[in-house]
Amino acid sequence: GAVVSQHPSRVICKSGTSVKIECRSLDFQATTMFWYRQFPKQSLMLMATSNEGSKATYEQGVEKDKFLINHASLTLSTLTVTSAHPEDSSFYICSARVREWGYGYTFGSGTRLTVV
Amino acid sequence: DAKTTQPPSMDCAEGRAANLPCNHSTISGNEYVYWYRQIHSQGPQYIIHGLKNNETNEMASLIITEDRKSSTLILPHATLRDTAVYYCIVQGAQKLVFGQGTRLTINP
Numbered sequence: 001g002a003v004v005s006q007h008p009s010r011v012i013c014k015s016g017t018s019v020k021i022e023c024r025s026l027d028f029q030a031t032t033m034f035w036y037r038q039f040p041k042q043s044l045m046l047m048a049t050s051n052e053g054s055k056a057t058y059e060q061g062v063e064k065d066k067f068l069i070n071h072a073s074l075t076l077s078t079l080t081v082t083s084a085h086p087e088d089s090s091f092y093i094c095s096a097r098v099r100e101w102g103y104g105y106t107f108g109s110g111t112r113l114t115v116v
Numbered sequence: 117d118a119k120t121t122q123p124p125s126m127d128c129a130e131g132r133a134a135n136l137p138c139n140h141s142t143i144s145g146n147e148y149v150y151w152y153r154q155i156h157s158q159g160p161q162y163i164i165h166g167l168k169n170n171e172t173n174e175m176a177s178l179i180i181t182e183d184r185k186s187s188t189l190i191l192p193h194a195t196l197r198d199t200a201v202y203y204c205i206v207q208g209a210q211k212l213v214f215g216q217g218t219r220l221t222i223n224p
Contacts, residue, residue, distance in 0.1 A: 006159070034212065043203075044160070044214040077145045095212070104150055105212055107159035 001027050002098040007106025013084055013115055021079045021111045023094035029074040030096035033104070035067075038091040051075040084115040120204045125219040134191040136218050138204030141185040150207045151179060151189045153200040154217075162202065163189065194222045 003026040010079040013019050020046040023033060031052045049057040050070055056069035066088075081088055094108040117223055121139040128134040140149060147205045151163040164178045166187070177190040191198055203217040 004159075006129050022154045036214075039183050044154075046211060046213065049211070091157070095159075098162075102148065103167050104162045105152070105160075105208075106162060107152075111159070112157070 002096075002100065002106045003027055004030075004096055004106050004108045005032075006094055006111060007075060008111060009109060010112045011114070013113070015085055015115055018080055018082045019084055019113060021081075021092055021094075021112055021113075022044055023077045023079070023108050025075045028096075028100075029100065030077070031074060032097060033071060033077040035069065035077075035079050036093045036095065038093060038110075039108045044093060047079075050100075081113065084113070086115045089115045090112055118205055120215055122202075122215065122218045123205055124216065125221070127221050128191075128194050130183045130196060130222050130224050132165055132219060133211055134194040134198065134222070136191075136204070137186065137204050137221060138188070139186045140204070143184050143206050145156075149178065149187050149204045150205045150211045150212075151176070151178065152205065153198075154203070155197075160184045160214075163202075165207070194220075196222050196224065198222050200224040 005024045007022050033050040035047045037047050038044045046059050047062045048073040050069045052071045058064050071077040091110050093110045094107045097103045098106050148165050148167050150165040152160040154160040164173050166178045166180050180187045199215040199222045201219050
């Protein structure tokens with residue numbers, strides 16, 4: 001149980017275009033989801049906290065206008081990378097807390113974004 | 117949230133027990149210790165968590181010292197598929213903050 005489905009798993013886009021990443025909680029409701037970014041050989045870095053029905057909370061240094069987060073329902077959060085540039089190439093991962101796990105986190109499988 | 121300290125890397129022979137240490141000397145009374153692991157190019161996977169008692173599940177055992185300042189994750193019979201980066205995280209409030217973790221390599 002407590003599965004988070006993340007799509008796409010891999011995407012290549014041209015510089016200047018936008019890319020949307022979806023994260024769905026399949027068998028539970030996630031009022032809060034978290035978005036992380038991970039560069040090669042580095043740890044996960046929290047980008048933002050996505051709250052259902054309200055604005056996302058961004059970590060310091062993360063551009064709100066570049067990384068648009070929408071959490072319109074209890075099972076879906078999306079991250080849109082706008083006007084992507086090669087430096088946005090990274091591994092993006094979403095997660096949600098699971099009450100049955102003592103509020104431990106379940107994670108999506110990640111999206112490998114390559115901007116060319 | 118309390119900070120954790122883990123060795124950057126460890127090796128273990130296949131079939132043996134892998135014991136991964138973690139120091140969390142500034143942990144407060146209501147903070148849990150969580151362990152996650154990340155296999156290459158995948159999202160992290162929850163392993164186990166505990167407050168002050170030792171815990172065991174189908175994946176691993178978690179031993180927490182009486183003063184709660186350190187813990188050890190035990191994989192009883194390591195397999196090659198257990199090769200991953202293991203993260204020990206003290207989880208209090210909302211945000212989950214990852215350190216650098218321990219890169220565990222299981223050798224045949």
